[in-house]
Amino acid sequence: AQSVTQLGSHVSVSEGALVLLRCNYSSSVPPYLFWYVQYPNQGLQLLLKYTTGATLVKGINGFEAEFKKSETSFHLTKPSAHMSDAAEYFCAVSSDSGGYQKVTFGTGTKLQVIP
Amino acid sequence: SQTIHQWPATLVQPVGSPLSLECTVEGTSNPNLYWYRQAAGRGLQLLFYSVGIGQISSEVPQNLSASRPQDRQFILSSKKLLLSDSGFYLCAWSTIGGGNQPQHFGDGTRLSIL
Numbered sequence: 354a355q356s357v358t359q360l361g362s363h364v365s366v367s368e369g370a371l372v373l374l375r376c377n378y379s380s381s382v383p384p385y386l387f388w389y390v391q392y393p394n395q396g397l398q399l400l401l402k403y404t405t406g407a408t409l410v411k412g413i414n415g416f417e418a419e420f421k422k423s424e425t426s427f428h429l430t431k432p433s434a435h436m437s438d439a440a441e442y443f444c445a446v447s448s449d450s451g452g453y454q455k456v457t458f459g460t461g462t463k464l465q466v467i468p
Numbered sequence: 469s470q471t472i473h474q475w476p477a478t479l480v481q482p483v484g485s486p487l488s489l490e491c492t493v494e495g496t497s498n499p500n501l502y503w504y505r506q507a508a509g510r511g512l513q514l515l516f517y518s519v520g521i522g523q524i525s526s527e528v529p530q531n532l533s534a535s536r537p538q539d540r541q542f543i544l545s546s547k548k549l550l551l552s553d554s555g556f557y558l559c560a561w562s563t564i565g566g567g568n569q570p571q572h573f574g575d576g577t578r579l580s581i582l
Binding site for chain 1: 474477500509510511512514517519525558560562566567568569570571572573574575576578
């Protein structure tokens with residue numbers, strides 16, 4: 354069984370401030386972890402992923418996330434928020450399941466950037 | 469490069485009417501295909517997935533069905549829509565291989581039932 358918890362359905366930051374979106378996961382097997390971003394009335398776009406290897410992964414638009422096994426966390430960060438970062442962010446955990454990819458998504462965090 | 473197309477972008481339907489949403493993928497072969505429904509504040513719920521032509525698996529019992537008549541075509545249908553079928557429907561694809569592959573999403577269909 355696998356699950357994802359995103360703390361905070363809404364997060365507000367000032368433009369130029371640090372962005373921190375929290376994600377904790379539960380998985381019975383070594384997890385594959387993803388962050389996706391969704392802009393209004395659009396589909397989800399991959400920001401970054403962790404599969405194996407380096408625990409600090411870098412993604413698009415200056416975002417990065419660190420896999421911490423001991424804390425079962427995969428928090429998303431960006432040093433300096435930009436207005437264009439306002440969107441909804443989804444953390445996801447994935448596993449192999451009989452030939453297809455079973456993905457469990459968190460409930461999402463809406464990021465507001467205040468000018 | 470690979471692309472995924474969903475249509476229509478928006479749809480308003482009366483209760484009891486039929487539904488057909490279509491999704492096609494270009495630039496890849498034999499993808500895994502998925503239909504999700506997204507409700508506000510509830511994340512994404514997997515409705516159906518397909519690992520090949522004619523192979524459909526349902527994750528939750530519901531008023532909807534899915535079909536995959538061609539390798540890169542995935543259709544979501546209903547014979548009679550319910551008010552509870554309103555939502556944002558997303559199609560996605562991934563390469564066959566395993567859980568380490570990301571999913572790639574279409575731009576979705578916003579369905580409103582009156």
